[in-house]
Amino acid sequence: MRPESRTRARMHASGMLTAWSDAGSAEAVVAEFARQIDPSRYGQLLVFFAPSFDAEALAQALAATFPGLPVAGCSTAGEITPDGIASDTVVALALPHGGFRVATDIISELGGLTVENGAAVARRLRAALERRCGDRAAAPGHRFALVFIDGMSYREEMCVSTIAMALDDIPVVGGSAGDGLRFGVTSQLHGGRVHRQAAVIVLVDTDHPVEVFHTDNFSPTGRKLVVTRCDPERRIVHELNAEPAAAEYAAAVGVAPEELTPVLFASHPVVVRVGGSHYCRSIQRVNPDGSLSFFCAIDDGVVLTIARPRDLVAAAEAELARLDRALGGLDLVIGFDCVLRRLDAARRRVRPRIEDLYRRHQVVGFFTYGEQFGGMHLNQTFSGVAIGRPRPAG
Template sequence: MAQGPGVRRHLCGIWTAWSEAASPDAAVGEVARAINTPSLSQVVAFFSADYDPEILAAALEARFPGVPVAGCSMSGGIAPSGGLDRGLVVIAFPAERFRIVSTVLAAIDQLDVERTASSVRALRRTLDPPGACREAEAPAAGGRFALSLIDGLANAEETVVSAIAWALDGIPIVGGSAGDDLRFRDAVLLHGGRIHRKAAVLVLVETDWPFEIFKSDNFEPTQTKFVVTASDSERRTVHELNAEPAAREYAMAIGLDPEGLSPMSFAAYPLAVKVGGEYFCRSIRRVNPDGSLSFFCAIDEGVVLTLAEPRDIVTSTRAELTRLDTALGGVDLIIGFECVLRRLDAESRQVGHGIADLYRRYNVVGFETFGEQYRAMHLNQTFTGIAIGKGLNARDGAGDAPAAP
């Protein structure tokens, strides 16, 4: 695990900094002192659920005056030096070659899709050139990407990301669901110097640096199937699988007693749903006293769930990061969103160090989530992100920006 504060300036000019200080004031102070530039367009912060979020928000406003700040609580951080069980991770975008706008979407548990889409379209238009009055005159979507941060306890990610993706009209979106370790009590969002709950934050970025969004998972379907025969999709609770109590049916399939089910079990034996010929994970959050199962995604009655088994997580992750490195002519930085259950599975299989080595090699910075967003979908037990390449630096002849110790 990472020890102490750290900072890195990447070739594209983005600064990443991190701290494991016990108090939010101290953590923000360490990070702010490390980021040595007066010209920033946006700060994105991921922070420990142990921190008082109001104190953190005030400290960030004071230390980064005049700079927009957005962020969320996390279930663990990812820094270029390794993982953090607790602390603060900050991504500071430079003003040069990064035009960034953001907004907060409130009351997502009672989402008005039309109003949300209208807000997102308005945000998108603020990046259009002066005088542009037609969508065709706006810059190509290839120069823009969006980051979504969504309350992971509001049970609304599917609706939110679908509405955002619709309004973005081709601009790629990735993101993660705010968490609080595995307490399931309070996930918070940060925007405009204020703390928000049951909300989502959307950060829209325009840059001429090359980039690519991606997703990576490490499971494959088995022949074991479950039909959801009773569920409450709004509460993401499945009461019956194959007309039997859900926890008992699932436990029998994986060879465990229902009393022995735990987050480690759910990470090791994920369930998946087939959409458009491809399988997507639908992770279990917890077993309830009545024998039902709560999920990180909405599950409707009649859905067929497939028991999946993990592949080698290090091999699959390495393959995807290598592909990105080749496609971009070298990866400078990856802003990543990794499911907390994926991390638990890697640790239980004693391969967490292999993942950490890969993340260090490719400068991955981000947080452990309660769910991941990729394009118009909400996913589980996946690693999603945006990889920024070194191509522009190679074209314009700029020198290698030194990494701070």
């Protein structure tokens, strides 16, 4: 028997409102949200939902219940609510008219994305935000862009780099939409409709101080793997060090090939060195032919380094504490956490500590198939935008 459903809401000092529900259907969830959200007070709704909910029904119910209130969001690989980590939940974040100016758009059909048409959408969106701001001058540290990209599109790198280039000085952060652990079809919400193979962009100008961030919890070792045969379009590596990929990776981390699982990949990530820093290139799964599918772009000749995990909780806690100091107190953090970090936290039995940390620092968001930061598509990071508490006038 399904436990009794819960719907809760929390008002933040900035006027933002978070609502979350595990009511049994999309229609039931939206009916519960209608009791919590006064649409006359808000100018934008962000919605992150488990793939167990019917995306079409959710989009229709939101459009019917909140006519005139723009909705943007996506499906997830798990949700982050003010109560903690959740599954089979819908999370809504309402941005108020006061203190926030928002513009949204969508890049559809990512399979046909070019630098030119992606940049055109981003520039058009920036112009829309400038119109909403009127005579208000853009202030450093008060703008950000959120991107929700289809996590099965294989187009995240090109999409986010194009958006970041076109938006110039507006910092970009986001998460790749998920489909639980099925890695099948993800959904994006925009304009009252469900989209697939798409990227939703949300530009925000706010009175409150903000900072985008990303953090990880791994350090490179001396063990190297060179990609010697791959299919870059599908992100599949067939050979590492001229040996079958899964077997060679398994040998490098000291396990048998049949022991390779998403949990083990989370515990033994591989990284690449870019510009003096290391970034994760997470493995998604082992294929029947012994090849490996990746979450990020991969190509022949890429040198992968086996990484050693550090304390996941301590790394996240240090970053959130830094943000709290930098912004004079956190009002809310819109967070994008890699699904592999969730699996790793469960394996290491630190999930309760992560949940407590996220509750204390007001983290709301979802688990992803990849994270975006600046012009990069990343894996196995905790990324997001921290929004500071309102500062006294004068």
